[in-house]
Amino acid sequence: MEIKAVFLDRDGTIIEDVNYLSKLEDIKLLPHAKDGLKALKECGYKLIVVSNQSGVGRGYFTKEFVEKTHKVLNSMLDNMIDAFYFCPHTPNDNCSCRKPKTGMIDEAIKHFNINKKRSYVVGDKESDIELGKNANITPLLVTSGYGSITKQNTKAKKVFDNLYEVAKWICQEDSTE
Numbered sequence: 001m002e003i004k005a006v007f008l009d010r011d012g013t014i015i016e017d018v019n020y021l022s023k024l025e026d027i028k029l030l031p032h033a034k035d036g037l038k039a040l041k042e043c044g045y046k047l048i049v050v051s052n053q054s055g056v057g058r059g060y061f062t063k064e065f066v067e068k069t070h071k072v073l074n075s076m077l078d079n080m081i082d083a084f085y086f087c088p089h090t091p092n093d094n095c096s097c098r099k100p101k102t103g104m105i106d107e108a109i110k111h112f113n114i115n116k117k118r119s120y121v122v123g124d125k126e127s128d129i130e131l132g133k134n135a136n137i138t139p140l141l142v143t144s145g146y147g148s149i150t151k152q153n154t155k156a157k158k159v160f161d162n163l164y165e166v167a168k169w170i171c172q173e174d175s176t177e
Contacts, residue, residue, distance in 0.1 A: 005046040005082075005114045006170065007105055007137065009123030012145015013163065015073065017124070020055040022065070024072050030144045036163030037080045043171040046082045046112055050104040050121075050131070056088035063088055083108060100130030105137070118174075122166055123147075129156045140166055 011017040014037070016028045037047055053066050070084040085104035087097040097103030105121075108114065121132030124145030132139025133155060141147050141156035142163060151159045160166045 002118065003046055003112050003114045004044065004118035004174075005048050005108070005112065006040050006119065007048050007050050007108070007121045007131075007135075008163075009099075009125065009128045009145075010049050010051040010073075010086075012124035012147070013122060013128075013142055014049070014077075017145045020058075020060050021069060022055065022061045024069065027069065027073055027076065029076060030162065032162040032164035033144075034077055034080075036165075036167040037077060039164065039167035039171060041080050043167070043174055045119075045170070046114065047080055048108050048112075049081055049084045049086075050099065050108070051084070051086045052099050052127070053086045053088055054090045054098075057090040057093060083111070100127045100134055102131065102135045105131065105135045120166075120170055122163070124150075126150045126154060129154055132156075140169075142166060 008014060014033045018026045040047060055061050056063055066086055074081045085108060089095040089098050116137050119137050121128060121137050121139045124142050124147035129139040129141055139156045141151060141154050141159045143151055144162055
C-alpha cells in the first residue's frame with residue numbers, strides 16, 4: 001500500500017513558538033492548525049512531526065520533557081499525529097538528524113514505507129523548506145511563526161497563511177492526481 005505523509009514542523013507551524021518551550025502550560029495551538037490536520041487525515045495522509053529541539057542539548061529541558069510535550073500536544077489534537085521525531089542536538093553537534101539534514105525524515109520513511117513523491121514538508125522556517133528540498137519532498141511554507149519573515153526569499157513551492165490553507169491545497173492537489 002502506498003503511504004503518503006505530511007512532515008510537519010512543530011513550533012510556529014502547529015503550536016505557538018515560545019522560544020524553547022519548557023512548560024506544558026505554554027503549549028498553545030495556532031489558529032486553524034487542528035482543522036488543517038483533521039483535513040489532511042481525512043485525505044489519507046500520515047501526519048509526522050519533525051522538530052529540532054536543541055534545548056535538550058543546551059540543557060534547558062530533557063528528552064523526557066519533549067516526549068511528554070508531544071503526548072500532551074497529541075492529546076490536544078485528538079491523537080491525529082502518527083509519529084513525532086525530534087533532534088535533541090545543538091547546531092554544533094553536526095548530527096544527521098538536525099534540520100535541514102534529512103535523518104528524521106529518512107527514519108520515518110523507512111518505518112512507514114512512505115512515498116516521497118506524494119508527500120509534503122510543511123514549516124515556518126527556511127530550514128524546513130531546505131529539509132524538503134534535501135529529502136526531495138515538496139516543501140510548503142506557512143506564515144505562522146517565522147514564515148512571515150522568511151516568505152520573501154523562500155524556496156518553498158507555495159506559501160500559505162496557516163495549516164488549514166495548506167491542507168485545502170494539498171487535498172485539492174491530491175484529488176487531481
